[in-house]
Amino acid sequence: MKIKTVKLIVLATTMSIIVACKTKxxxxxVASIVPTNVQLKAIQVKYPDVTMQNxxxxxxxxxxxxxxxxxxxxxxxxxxxxxxxxIDVMAPKANISDTQKDELFKYILSMKATQVAEIK
Numbered sequence: 363m364k365i366k367t368v369k370l371i372v373l374a375t376t377m378s379i380i381v382a383c384k385t386k387x388x389x390x391x392v393a394s395i396v397p398t399n400v401q402l403k404a405i406q407v408k409y410p411d412v413t414m415q416n417x418x419x420x421x422x423x424x425x426x427x428x429x430x431x432x433x434x435x436x437x438x439x440x441x442x443x444x445x446x447x448x449i450d451v452m453a454p455k456a457n458i459s460d461t462q463k464d465e466l467f468k469y470i471l472s473m474k475a476t477q478v479a480e481i482k
Contacts, residue, residue, distance in 0.1 A: 397421055397472060404475035405468055412468050419462070420469025427456045428466070437470050438477050445470050 395401075397417035405412045425434075440448065446467060453463045 395421075395473060397469060401469075401472035401476050405472035407475070408471070409468055412472075416465045417469050417472055420465035420467070420472075423458060423462055423466045424469060427458060428452075431456075437473055442471060442474070 397414065397420075399414075401417060402412065402414050405417070437445075449463050449467050453460075458466070
């Protein structure tokens with residue numbers, strides 16, 4: 363009798379874990395876009411000295427340092443000011459330099475700029 367009860371408890375626990383894991387929302391992968399000339403041209407309207415290397419570095423920081431702790435997020439949901447603040451707050455914790463902060467910020471803005479352009 364005790365063995366059946368233990369088996370039933372183990373089965374119920376296992377099923378609960380499986381159901382809980384399957385119902386989690388999938389991460390938003392919107393911001394995993396590798397920058398192209400479209401993003402470069404869009405960001406150069408506001409920041410003419412940005413290079414493709416800057417955007418690539420920003421992408422690498424976002425998909426490395428940032429997503430290691432926070433996962434992929436929809437970068438379009440925050441305003442430019444909100445991203446600036448968030449990056450300033452998180453940079454010391456993430457141990458990134460001022461140059462890396464700037465590249466990350468401009469990568470995000472380039473993604474946002476092309477998203478807006480695509481909606482129009």
